[in-house]
Amino acid sequence: MRHLKRTAKLGRTGSHRNAMLANLVCSLIEHKRVTTTLAKAKAARPVAEKMVTLGKSGTIHDRRIATAHLKYNPRRVQKTKALTKKARQNDVIRILFDEIAPSFKERRGGYTRIVKLNQRQGDAADLAILEWVDFTAPIAPAPGAKPEAASETVAAPQAEPGKA
Secondary structure (H helix, E strand, C coil): CCCCCCCCCCCCCHHHHHHHHHHHHHHHHHHCEEEEEHHHHHHHHHHHHHHHHHHHHCCHHHHHHHHHHCCCCCCCCCCCCHHHHHHHHHHHHHHHHHHHHHHCCCCCCCCEEEEEEEECCCCCCEEEEEEECCCCCCCCCCCCCCCHHHHHHCCCCCCCCCCC
16 A cells, blocks of 8 residues: 555656656746646646755755756766756756845745646647746747737727718
């Protein structure tokens, strides 16, 4: 029985699940918004919030802990891929500690939100958007939809009553 076991297994082994959640949080830090399944979003939310809590203090020890949790080990990276992966990791840590964490300095928790979407057509999995609360970017309009500004600026002149 799994009484009092909070971790969602997500059909993966522990190391695979931790790597997937670390990659999901890295993408969230990089892009400010991630579309994923609802179960993965609910599992990634505590990881992202703990990273922001580490970023709020901003010490070198917390930077090292965040780097370890986001699965970057420079000794394990191959020489050919070292520059690209190291550059991405350093950029993610820099964004977390220099941009995201200072904006949440006054907030005591609840740094992320989950917005439920429709179901995926292939397997009917519930989709969701995981995003930062203060970093809300406008959602792009659907393809084929008219932009609102163009419809407001183009207005046909109205004829006065009684004149034709």
